[in-house]
Amino acid sequence: MKNYHRLDEIQKDLYDHKITCQELVSHYLENIKRNEHLNAFLEVFESEALAKAERIDEKIKDNKAGKLAGLIFGIKDLLCYQNHKVSGGSRILESFESLFTSTAVQKLLVEDAIVIGRQNCDEFGMGSTNENSAYGLVKNGLDKSRVPGGSSGGSAVAVQMDMCQISLGTDTGGSVRQPASFCGVIGLKPTYSRISRWGLLAYASSFDTIGIFSKSIHDNQIVLETIAGKDDRDATSSSQEFSIKESTKAAWKIAVLEEASNQEGLQSEVNDSLKVTIDSLEKTGNVVNRVNFPLMDYVLPTYYILTTAEASTNLSRYDGAHFGHRSAATSNLESMYKLSRTEGFGDEVRRRIMLGTFVLSADYYDAYFTKAQKARKLIIDATNEILEKHDFILIPTASTTAFPIGKHEGDPLAMYMSDLMTVQASVSGIPAISIPLSKDKYGLPIGMQIMSKAFDEEKLFAISKHLLNE
Numbered sequence: 001m002k003n004y005h006r007l008d009e010i011q012k013d014l015y016d017h018k019i020t021c022q023e024l025v026s027h028y029l030e031n032i033k034r035n036e037h038l039n040a041f042l043e044v045f046e047s048e049a050l051a052k053a054e055r056i057d058e059k060i061k062d063n064k065a066g067k068l069a070g071l072i073f074g075i076k077d078l079l080c081y082q083n084h085k086v087s088g089g090s091r092i093l094e095s096f097e098s099l100f101t102s103t104a105v106q107k108l109l110v111e112d113a114i115v116i117g118r119q120n121c122d123e124f125g126m127g128s129t130n131e132n133s134a135y136g137l138v139k140n141g142l143d144k145s146r147v148p149g150g151s152s153g154g155s156a157v158a159v160q161m162d163m164c165q166i167s168l169g170t171d172t173g174g175s176v177r178q179p180a181s182f183c184g185v186i187g188l189k190p191t192y193s194r195i196s197r198w199g200l201l202a203y204a205s206s207f208d209t210i211g212i213f214s215k216s217i218h219d220n221q222i223v224l225e226t227i228a229g230k231d232d233r234d235a236t237s238s239s240q241e242f243s244i245k246e247s248t249k250a251a252w253k254i255a256v257l258e259e260a261s262n263q264e265g266l267q268s269e270v271n272d273s274l275k276v277t278i279d280s281l282e283k284t285g286n287v288v289n290r291v292n293f294p295l296m297d298y299v300l301p302t303y304y305i306l307t308t309a310e311a312s313t314n315l316s317r318y319d320g321a322h323f324g325h326r327s328a329a330t331s332n333l334e335s336m337y338k339l340s341r342t343e344g345f346g347d348e349v350r351r352r353i354m355l356g357t358f359v360l361s362a363d364y365y366d367a368y369f370t371k372a373q374k375a376r377k378l379i380i381d382a383t384n385e386i387l388e389k390h391d392f393i394l395i396p397t398a399s400t401t402a403f404p405i406g407k408h409e410g411d412p413l414a415m416y417m418s419d420l421m422t423v424q425a426s427v428s429g430i431p432a433i434s435i436p437l438s439k440d441k442y443g444l445p446i447g448m449q450i451m452s453k454a455f456d457e458e459k460l461f462a463i464s465k466h467l468l469n470e
Helices: 007-015 021-034 046-061 103-110 153-160 177-183 217-227 268-283 296-317 333-344 347-360 365-389 412-417 423-428 457-468
Strands: 041-044 072-076 114-119 166-171 186-189 209-214 253-257 287-291 392-396 432-439 445-451
Touching: 007 021, 007 217, 021 041, 021 046, 021 072, 021 114, 041 153, 046 114, 072 153, 103 114, 103 166, 103 217, 114 153, 153 166, 153 177, 153 209, 166 186, 166 217, 177 186, 177 209, 177 432, 177 445, 186 217, 186 457, 209 217, 217 457, 253 268, 253 365, 268 287, 268 392, 268 432, 268 445, 268 457, 296 347, 296 365, 296 412, 296 423, 347 365, 365 392, 365 423, 392 457, 423 445, 432 457, 445 457
Parallel strands: 072 114, 072 166, 253 287, 253 392
Antiparallel strands: 041 114, 166 209, 186 209, 186 432, 392 445, 432 445
């Protein structure tokens, strides 16, 4: 069976009776087995996916199938799916089964999309390489000696290697966009609040966003249209719906941040790709301005202070009493808390909890947390000021292409620096998309990141289609 690029291609063949949903699911299941060595999936829902495919085939015959019939998707191991395990890539939730389905997943299921499995990720979304999972690292399908990016590495590799048509990931500071760049697929982080977070295991609640991996802009659009919107179970969800509109080509104004394009450590081929993208935009009638963003040096520390503080609070529920792993070596209440959390959490999660607890402590709260909140407001205002004068901000998604596994082992600061390009959109709460536009000398993908005003995803899709000639 061919590697379908778009859902409408799948549906045409389904309704012309050239393929069936069961054959489609079997095709993806074969690809999952063929690529087991990449460790992208933690669990495959083989029998139930085939059973649902059989039911949808009957609905197609009766012309009663939902708008996403034929869409096979995977879910990052941070999204709840009723009566299925969800572990957040952590030992502390190793045997936990969800009692409900997350809103985003449920909305896809209602439209007859089929979930095929649970995908590997950095523990609780904390990481940029997918080496922090308690269930083993994920390998990049293009070069298994390299990382796929993180934390949604399994979700990116699954789309990259045609193990499903789309994946739902999560993006707190770049966890959809950076692996999309490393794996050569499309990755969208919508506006914060655009998609309900109900049923998403929390890392940093004021940053966490459900994102979408796809092979085409078309599929990304139709999935966003399906899962966006108000959810009474999530007080932070927006009432603004998203609907696909046919956009006409306009002369756009694009800002390129000088500080991002001149960053130390920026791979020369990534910088070359940025220049080629700028030239392409200018040749097709768009205006590209290089602008200064002097707050760039403050974005990453602001992000890590605030997200570790929120993680410290959110992960306090995993204590051996309420949820998850309880140590067998406990002798009293205090030892139960200490041992359960020490045994259940990995090194990176423990590190971030301790950092967050430190910045929230009484002696340092104003020095760190309060200042970071003020810095966040300045970053939001400065970003919006640029977007008042421009349609988009354009910068590379990552400073480099996918790097070798183990490169940043023992150097967490270097790993944190790999989020440098993506955290601005996360701190500001605006939408951003990574699209694959070129490759380096090793054939590894280079992604370009485009940001826009809040709730302006349709314009992001329009410029992405333009650049990808889709």
